[in-house]
Structures are given as C-alpha cells and as structure tokens.
Amino acid sequence: MSRVSPLLRLRPLLVAPNRSLSGSSVLNAEGGEGWLSKLLVRKIEPTKESHSRMLSDKEVIYSLHTHNIRTDSTEKYLKNYKTSVDIIHSKKADLCCELMGSWTVSVGDMDQALHLWRYTGGFEKVDENKRELKNDADYVKLEKERGNFLRSRHLQYLLAFSYWPGAEPRTGGNIYEIRSYSLKPGTMIEWGNNWARAISYRRNRNEAFAGYFSQIGRLYNVHHIWCYKDLQSRKETRENTWRSPGWDECVAYTVPLIREMHCRILEPTEFSPTQ
Template sequence: MLPRLLRPHRSIRPHTTAAAAVMTKRITRSLHSQTVNPLYKEKEEESNQGRANEIIEAVLYGSKKIKEIENQTHSKMLARGKYVHELQIHSVKPEKVHEYKELVSKHLPEIANDPLNNVHLCGSWSVEIGRQDSFVHIWEYKGYPGHKQTLERLENDADYSDFMKQLGPLLISRENNIMLEFDFWQTSPPKVTNGIFELRKYSLKPGRLLEWEMYWRKRLECRRQFCEPVGAWFTQLGELNTVYHMWTYP
C-alpha cells in the first residue's frame, strides 16, 4: 500500500573649430587613401551586426555567460553533488486507480532492485489532499552518468517496454523534474510507514535561489520538533526555479 501524501499548495569636451577642421581633413585623407575590399566590408558589417544583437540581447535579457556562471555557482554551493533525483507525478484515471497501484507496486521495485541500474527508489506516495488520483515517485540516480546509463538500459529492456505499454492507458497525464538535493539536507533512505507525508512546492523568482535558501535554512530547525524531514531538492531540468521539500508526520 502506498503511503499518503499531502500537498498544500562620461562628458565630452567639444572640439574648437580649428581642431575640428584638422580632424575632418585627416579623416578625409584617410578614407580616400584606402581601398576597401567589398568582401571584407561585408564580413565586417555582419560581425558588427552580430555584436550589436548580442549587446541588445544582454540589455534586455541579461548576459548569457553571466547567467551560466551564476547557475553553476548556485548548484555547486547548494547541492551535495553526489546524486541526481527525479520527481515523477502521475495523474491516473479515477476508474483505473486500483489497476495502477497493482502495476507500479510490481514493476517499480523491480527497476529499483536491479543491480545493473544505477538508481534507487526513494519512495512512492498517493495524494490525499491536493490533486486527487495522483501519485508521486522520487528516484535517486548516481549522478547524471547514472541517470543516462539507467535510461539507456531501460530503453532496451523488454519488461520495461511492456510495463510502459500497460501504464499509458491508465494515465491522464504525467510529468517529471530532475532535481538536486540541498547539501545540508540528505534524502532519507526508503522506509515503509503508515504516517502522513507532506510535500511542499515553492516557485521562486529567477536568481533568488541562494538568497531564499539562506533564510529558509535558518527556520527549518523549528519544524523538526513536530515532524521528520525526508528530503529537500531544487530543480535543474523541467520546471525551473522550483523547490520541493518533504516531511513525514507520525
């Protein structure tokens, strides 16, 4: 039986006339003394246009290089870097819930327990409050190489192909996110419990993850008095700028 999951929801000095006249003559002589190759001129114009487009894009949307550096820095500062987690959410047809439970209860443990796969199943939960008839699965891979290796292997696995064929007709929709766990909050190992779990989701403003984590982390200890932390993750692929964390209540 799947455990239950709660989801709340500068200035320029002007030239004198004489200086300006001298400058004009110099520029004129310079222009007339040079012969410009048309092909070179065309390439130069294209290069200038490309630089102009880059400048405009940087002004409107921010520098791509700086954004990449910021994202890498945040990931290195916040994440443990050992594992990659995948959050899967399945929305099941109401009349197919029982059939879905039987199917995933059989096949998901087989995938997780296969020693050739670099993946572990952190847990599976059914949603009681929030999106009804939905189920949440969290997988733990041995880094991105483990994620890639596992997917490639499953694509060539006959049993997995059969499982996916049976799964498709039972679903309304499915979604997933690739996440990293926060370095101060290690994901708990799988365990069977009849308690209630709470999965919280936060959608952050872009570029505010590090700031948010600093404030949020200070307040986590207060909750430990009443419930046990299961895990906390921030998205890397999928719905970006999103944080999930889970607690379990006795």
C-alpha cells in the first residue's frame, strides 16, 4: 500500500462565509478573505506516526552545542575547541561524525559559540562516538580544560527537515543567521507543512543553509540557518521575499504556532568547514 506524503495530511478547515468569531467577521469589507481567515485554515489530523519519522531521516543525527564563553577567555576557548576538532577528525576510521559548522555570535547573545556536528548511523553511532572519546585521554583533558573558559553550555540533538537543503559548505566571507523558534506542542507537522512551501520563496539567492528540529534538549525547538554575504544582503533578500506572492500567507499560517523566537548573527570560526 502506498504511503500518503506526511505533508499532504493537512486538510483545510472550512469556515462559513458569514460566521463571526469573537465579534470579528472572517470576511473583510470588500468581501474578500481578511487576516483572521488565514489563521483558521489549517488543522492537524491525528496520526500514529511521530513527527520525526514523517519530517526527516532518523538515521542522520545532528548535535548543536551552544557555549557561553567567559568574556576574557575567547581566544583560549577557540584554540582549545580547534584542538578537540582535530582529534575527532583524526579518528575518522572509528567515528561516524563530522563538524558541519562553527560560529561565534556577533549580534544577539554575545560571548557565545555554536558548533554543529553530524552523525551518520542514528543514535547508535552517537553512543559509540561518546564511548570512544571517553577513552581518549587527550580529548578528556581538553574537555576538562574547556570548562575553565565557559559560563554555561547547552546541547541539543536535532533532525533535519527533509525539505531543506543539505547544509553544503560555503566558501568566502559570509555571515550566518540562526533563527530559533519555540513552537506550541503538537504543531511540528503543521510547521513542516507550511515551510515545505515557504522554503521555495527563499531559494533565489541560495541563502537557505539548513533547517532542524529538536529531538533531545529543548523540545519543539526549530532552528533555521541562513547564509548571507553581509547584513545589507540580508536586508535586501528579506525585503525581496516579502514581495513574492504567497510568502505573506505562509507567515500568517506559521506565526500562531510560535511561543517564542529569536535570531542571532553568526561569524564562522577559522576552523569552520563552512565559511
């Protein structure tokens, strides 16, 4: 039996043309659809499949490390982390992980670094890698030393949305923007359904880098990562997107799903695979 695509399981919720909600008509003065109607046209049908299975490949796991650095220790911290990366990459025969990107925050949460790793082989390989590195005395020593340079840290395990690009490394001097969303529980499939369409409006300048959702750590957390030449390019790209017919509709459908959101501008470290 053929499987129905998970992104086609959403059906419109029909609203009667003359019905009012909280005293506000769904139709505007000209008889067309108003903004309120855009917030009422999607619902999720019950499903026996997890959203992770429906939206992603569960055999590829990503980890996002967020490190808050002591203000006087940035250089020491980056040197330490680069050495740790070199050790991991020297063990390619034994480990199934690779660094996808390393950044420091230039706008947003200052004195912060983010590192994105990819594991091939599911959580089984994540467990194997952890055991292998715990037995490496040099790596363990670096981890302990790194604690002296940090105020706090956070780790999330993520899956990639299947409709996003595959996080291919970029060359040249770029900046990155990570937009992080905390969603209402139960809305991940609806988010995926709308962004599967919305991402088509953001391909013109190849700015879409990668999109992920959390599995372990802060749950119902989504990260969209964008790549731009500079802040002016970011401004122009976003303004052009708003001129695309249909983009405003995607925004109208997804905004009600968000509990909290914030963005950070990132600059690649000198050892980051993507620049």
